[in-house]
Amino acid sequence: MDVYDNDVATQRHARGTAGNYSEEDHETWHKLCVRQSELVAPVACHAFKVGLPKLGLDFKRLPDREIMERRIYGLSGWRLADAQNEYLGPTEWFEHIAAKRFPVTDYIRRPHELDFTPLPDLFHEYFGHLAFFTDPAFGEIAQRYGTVYLQARTEAQQLAIARLWWFGIEFGFVREQGELKVIGAGLLSSPGELQHALRDETPKYAFDINRVAATPSAAYSYHDHYFILDSVQHWREIIDSYARQEGLAD
Numbered sequence: 001m002d003v004y005d006n007d008v009a010t011q012r013h014a015r016g017t018a019g020n021y022s023e024e025d026h027e028t029w030h031k032l033c034v035r036q037s038e039l040v041a042p043v044a045c046h047a048f049k050v051g052l053p054k055l056g057l058d059f060k061r062l063p064d065r066e067i068m069e070r071r072i073y074g075l076s077g078w079r080l081a082d083a084q085n086e087y088l089g090p091t092e093w094f095e096h097i098a099a100k101r102f103p104v105t106d107y108i109r110r111p112h113e114l115d116f117t118p119l120p121d122l123f124h125e126y127f128g129h130l131a132f133f134t135d136p137a138f139g140e141i142a143q144r145y146g147t148v149y150l151q152a153r154t155e156a157q158q159l160a161i162a163r164l165w166w167f168g169i170e171f172g173f174v175r176e177q178g179e180l181k182v183i184g185a186g187l188l189s190s191p192g193e194l195q196h197a198l199r200d201e202t203p204k205y206a207f208d209i210n211r212v213a214a215t216p217s218a219a220y221s222y223h224d225h226y227f228i229l230d231s232v233q234h235w236r237e238i239i240d241s242y243a244r245q246e247g248l249a250d
Contacts, residue, residue, distance in 0.1 A: 021062050025108045032114060032123045032191075033059035040188050043198065045174050045181040047138060047232055048188060051131030063126050065104060072102075075134045080104050090149070090162045098146030102133055115192035118220045128189030132169070141236040142169070148239055151248045160213035160246075164238055167212045167227045171197075173204055174229040180204070183229065196222045204228055209242055 037059075040048070054075060057063060069080040081101040088096075088103055096103050104125045109117040117124075132138045145165050152158045171184040171193075187194045196202060203225035205211070212227055229235055243249045 054134040094149035124189040128185030
């Protein structure tokens with residue numbers, strides 16, 4: 001969703017094309033799936049645990065986008081958009097989201113990047129994000145972020161909405177039955193940052209709209225702190241509250 005420098009985008013564009021994966025790529029996918037499944041089992045939120053089995057991911061072979069799209073469309077009515085192995089600007093990203101299309105790439109991280117990659121590769125997208133998009137209710141909330149973003153009148157409003165998304169569904173925590181669980185896809189798909197975020201000494205704050213809107217995202221490193229949602233529905237209430245605050249409500 002963020003815009004990155006051209007050198008990094010070019011490196012990413014040169015790697016990974018659907019149907020053209022090496023055995024090393026499949027092995028990287030397998031290692032990530034097995035290890036991350038074990039890491040997230042005790043800390044992932046309920047929605048992720050329910051949604052992941054519905055995807056029917058083969059942990060030994062990289063996913064086929066067309067097969068996955070048919071599966072998700074049948075569950076929630078969402079489609080998968082081709083990000084063409086390039087970084088989408090936030091406007092293009094939210095245009096897809098508003099149209100119930102989730103952008104995915106064919107790029108898989110390199111073996112030396114198992115713990116962390118600054119590039120949102122297909123492991124991040126398929127393992128981290130798509131479990132949530134098997135749920136029509138979650139998809140409706142996500143779509144709301146897209147429609148409000150497209151209603152924004154200023155760059156400041158657009159940036160704020162992007163950060164509300166980023167620190168909620170990309171790198172957020174959520175309270176469930178009194179326990180802190182992980183909802184952010186960037187955490188669920190990053191072995192290194194997940195362990196960093198779960199440390200007791202890593203600050204975690206209640207999700208305050210104005211504070212989050214003023215907090216820059218960190219794409220190339222771990223975040224200094226994280227924010228906590230009260231529930232999945234709270235994420236919907238956040239965008240509705242911001243829209244009313246800014247006069248963007250329907």
